[in-house]
Amino acid sequence: MSGIGYFGIVVLALLGLVVGSVHGDLRMNYYARSCPNAEKIVQDYVKRHIPNAPGLAATFIRMHFHDCFVRGCDGSVLLNFTASTGNQTEKVVVPNQTLRGFDFIDRVKSLLEAECPGVVSCADVISLVARDSIVTTGGPFWRVPTGRRDGSISNASEALSNIPAPFFNLSALQTSFANKGLDLRELVLLSGAHTIGISICTSFANRLYNFTGVLGTQDPSLDSEYAANLIANKCRTITDNTTIVEMDPGSFRTFDLSYYRLVLKRRGLFQSDAALITSSTTRSYIDQILNGSLENFFAEFARAMEKMGRIEVKTGSQGEIRRNCAVVNS
Structure with missing residues (x-):
């Protein structure tokens, strides 16, 4: 046998199996044989x-994001x-305290x-x-390859250190997303999900009342007229x-696309929104x-959502299929 030879072919084949086991087990219609009606059951419900309850669409895409990170x-x-853990x-x-929809x-x-x-x-x-809720409320459709398996570890401290915070600057956001294999353009695209949904005042009140650690100081990157409106009509303390x-008033x-227009007007609710116009690169993405x-x-x-949905997935023999989503199998 000429070329790389039999041994080389075997090695390449084995490498292919390894790569496939890491990335290849998520696929479209994964349950076609094992549970052919699975995706229809979800979609119909x-x-x-x-x-x-259209507001749940925003919380489900946020739940998906927080889970993957x-x-x-x-x-x-x-x-x-559980006491056992x-x-x-x-x-x-x-x-995650403001996530809803677990039931x-x-x-x-x-x-x-x-x-x-x-x-x-x-x-x-x-x-x-998450996908079906967004589509049902008129948002974009994206492919959801399936075959993920469930983890058995859930740690509060890991959530705090991995979920991007609303007060992050661009450098912190870029690092957080890069750690999950997502680039700056995907950061800008995924931030676009802020076009739907709501927040509570304490998630951004420091921008209105205590930005520098001194009461009475405001975030200069927040439009002053918008800040005054929030103080007078929404977040009074x-x-x-x-x-x-x-998060996207009136829409x-x-x-x-109105979220991006608000960001350019310095009316993004969070510091992480304002951060998107602190770089010529991310600002150019918004313009595009x-x-x-x-x-x-x-x-x-x-495309960004499909990529996010593949972050560090467990497939094959990893993890488990939980019978009850709130409890690890016994």
Whole structure:
């Protein structure tokens, strides 16, 4: 045999198996044989219930994001504290305290368990529900290859150190995303999800009342007129943790480009939003998005979401398929 020879072919084949085991086990229609109705069950439930609670679309895409940034997309954000583990789970940390919809995920999982016991992972449920919820409310569609398996570890301290914070500057955001294999353009694209959803005042109140650590100081990167409006009509105290504020005022239920227009006007709600115009590179990405069509943005956002959904996934013999999304199998 000429060329690389038999031994070389065997080595290459083995390397191919290794690479395949790491990246190849996520695929479209993964459950086609093991649970052929799985994706339809999820989609039907979402289409039936999300129109009655459209605000959940934003929380599900955020849940998916927070899950993937901690130990990969493995459903660890769903786990409850149990005395047997002795550690607080991701659910308890401040970034996740405002997540909702865990009961919704549980109901979807129950339907799948009734159809195909022990087959569909909770990690895939989050991924599918997030996509289908956004589509149901008029947002972009993206491919969701499936085959993720569920993790058994959920650690509060890991969540705090891995989930990008609303007060991050661009350098911190870039590092956080790069650690997960995402680049600056994907950072700008994924930030576009802030076009829907809400926040509470304490997530950004320091920008209004205590930016430098001295009461009465404001973030100069926040439009002063917008800041005055927030103080007068929304966040009347620095400790207000109940008042709801739209992240994209006037358009917070429509997946569109208005978030980027607000960012350019210095009216992004978080410091992490304002950070996107502190670099000529990220600012140029915003300009490109706004100069293009909504369809182009949807297509780019879709590619970024599919890539995010592959972060550090567990496949094959890794992890487990949880019967109950809130509890590790016994």
